[in-house]
Amino acid sequence: MNQPERELLTAPGPLLLVPDVVLLPEGPVDGLAVVIDDGRFEAVGPAEELERTHPRSRAVRLPGRLLMPGFVDAHHHLTQSFGAALAFGEPSEIFRRVWVPLEGALDEESAYTAAKLAALEALRGGFTTVADAGTRAGVDVDVVATAARDAGIRCVLGLVCNDADDADDATSGDGDATADGPAVLRNAEKHLARYAGDPLVHASLAVSIPEAATERTLRATARLAAESGAVVQIHVNEHLAGVERSLVRHGLRPLEHLHRIGALGPQLLAAHAALLTPRELSLLADTGAAVSYNPVASAWKGNAVAPATAMAERGIRFGLGTDGTRGDGFRLAEAAEFAQRLAYGLSTGDSSCGAGWTWLETATRGGADAVGLGARTGAVAQGLAADFLLVDIGTPELALSWDLPWELVRRGNRDQITAVFVAGRLRMWHGRPVDWDGAALVRRAAELARATVGKAHITRVHRTSTAARALHPSRERGAAR
Numbered sequence: 475m476n477q478p479e480r481e482l483l484t485a486p487g488p489l490l491l492v493p494d495v496v497l498l499p500e501g502p503v504d505g506l507a508v509v510i511d512d513g514r515f516e517a518v519g520p521a522e523e524l525e526r527t528h529p530r531s532r533a534v535r536l537p538g539r540l541l542m543p544g545f546v547d548a549h550h551h552l553t554q555s556f557g558a559a560l561a562f563g564e565p566s567e568i569f570r571r572v573w574v575p576l577e578g579a580l581d582e583e584s585a586y587t588a589a590k591l592a593a594l595e596a597l598r599g600g601f602t603t604v605a606d607a608g609t610r611a612g613v614d615v616d617v618v619a620t621a622a623r624d625a626g627i628r629c630v631l632g633l634v635c636n637d638a639d640d641a642d643d644a645t646s647g648d649g650d651a652t653a654d655g656p657a658v659l660r661n662a663e664k665h666l667a668r669y670a671g672d673p674l675v676h677a678s679l680a681v682s683i684p685e686a687a688t689e690r691t692l693r694a695t696a697r698l699a700a701e702s703g704a705v706v707q708i709h710v711n712e713h714l715a716g717v718e719r720s721l722v723r724h725g726l727r728p729l730e731h732l733h734r735i736g737a738l739g740p741q742l743l744a745a746h747a748a749l750l751t752p753r754e755l756s757l758l759a760d761t762g763a764a765v766s767y768n769p770v771a772s773a774w775k776g777n778a779v780a781p782a783t784a785m786a787e788r789g790i791r792f793g794l795g796t797d798g799t800r801g802d803g804f805r806l807a808e809a810a811e812f813a814q815r816l817a818y819g820l821s822t823g824d825s826s827c828g829a830g831w832t833w834l835e836t837a838t839r840g841g842a843d844a845v846g847l848g849a850r851t852g853a854v855a856q857g858l859a860a861d862f863l864l865v866d867i868g869t870p871e872l873a874l875s876w877d878l879p880w881e882l883v884r885r886g887n888r889d890q891i892t893a894v895f896v897a898g899r900l901r902m903w904h905g906r907p908v909d910w911d912g913a914a915l916v917r918r919a920a921e922l923a924r925a926t927v928g929k930a931h932i933t934r935v936h937r938t939s940t941a942a943r944a945l946h947p948s949r950e951r952g953a954a955r
Contacts, residue, residue: 482534483900490531492521497542499853502878510860513898518856538868543853544602544861545803546841549745549766549795552589552618553577553609556923563936564775566713571933579930580611584922589618591919593625594912595801597902599888602861605845607707608632608680619675626901630845632680632707633665637691659694666702680707684728692737699741705846712746714777729754738763743844748778764791764844769813771797779817783828793841804886807833811883830880860898866890
């Protein structure tokens with residue numbers, strides 16, 4: 475595609491796109507076209523028919539391109555982008571040692587810049603929607619909303635509703651409520667109303683971990699979210715230490731505890747859920763709760779890999795999340811399949827591990843459903859938001875196609891993404907924003923990150939790779955030889 479074609483894609487008015495292939499929920503289909511108007515897919519159907527019935531739409535032919543839904547990141551922390559590389563090689567529960575102090579050191583400019591930087595990486599990787607699980611930075615959450623809007627990405631924006639003064643002191647029962655409880659709930663109601671009707675920002679509530687909120691607040695946020703059609707994002711059953719603390723305090727695992735107090739239901743988006751018993755899988759299936767399966771986070775700093783193939787078999791709703799690790803939708807889909815293969819498939823002889831379509835489905839439509847936007851985005855379908863990608867399928871990795879869903883999962887990467895559209899607008903062209911300066915943002919982020927990390931009281935367990943290598947005896951012996 476050349477510059478005139480980019481200009482055609484950005485000119486005002488209805489747009490009729492005719493790619494080689496369109497990825498529908500039922501699979502890839504040749505000979506289709508889409509009509510985009512007012513930010514939505516107005517029509518999806520045979521190219522010849524749409525060209526005849528929509529003569530006033532601006533037709534753009536896209537040879538060698540796949541048109542597919544944008545990826546949905548079901549779990550992100552946008553204001554943690556300055557410290558993404560600090561998590562490499564660190565043991566679990568790094569939120570206590572890295573993320574809480576890092577976000578606590580952010581001011582308004584650095585929080586905005588960190589969030590927009592994360593959005594830039596996400597868009598470059600084909601994500602058109604991100605679910606932000608709430609920032610701990612001492613700024614108005616609208617700073618994050620503004621960054622997402624300015625970047626041009628759709629955002630499910632969490633407001634942290636923690637109200638236990640000390641998670642270790644949060645005991646069971648209604649008597650555990652703190653004086654801040656009513657204020658937290660008033661803020662939650664205001665947050666849910668604040669973004670009603672916003673075209674890109676969708677309100678969500680969040681609790682860091684179940685022990686960080688009182689039982690009253692866990693129940694109330696579940697009710698408020700259910701009434702407003704939003705989700706409550708909670709990190710659940712992620713680390714062994716958290717499971718054990720819940721067992722000591724409640725005699726129940728975290729997910730079981732949420733069920734006992736009435737906070738488990740379709741409004742819950744359980745982040746990670748890596749440590750699940752058969753009973754907890756049944757609770758998820760029976761209550762309709764959703765999960766964000768975060769395979770890269772499990773590999774980098776988790777205790778286990780969520781049993782996603784078992785979830786799929788039991789009809790449990792789930793999407794894929796990066797947890798802020800890296801923003802490449804294709805690599806996330808590959809990691810989702812690969813982690814299942816290593817953790818479960820090899821030991822059972824499961825050579826399919828859900829097949830390619832499972833991971834594309836959960837990275838797009840399944841993720842949209844999990845974050846509460848299933849009626850708005852996640853698929854190429856009439857009436858849904860025009861959040862989609864144009865992918866070059868003429869590359870050596872994809873040109874010899876026998877099974878396109880598998881090939882996208884195994885051989886796709888963000889370099890093959892030509893264009894990213896959100897709400898019908900071209901936001902990214904060959905990895906660069908079309909209406910703002912991405913390079914300038916990266917330069918400013920590098921400056922602010924150094925200052926922010928320098929003043930944050932971050933504790934890392936391991937040395938950097940270079941320092942560790944210098945201290946490794948085998949390296950010294952090898953150098954001597």
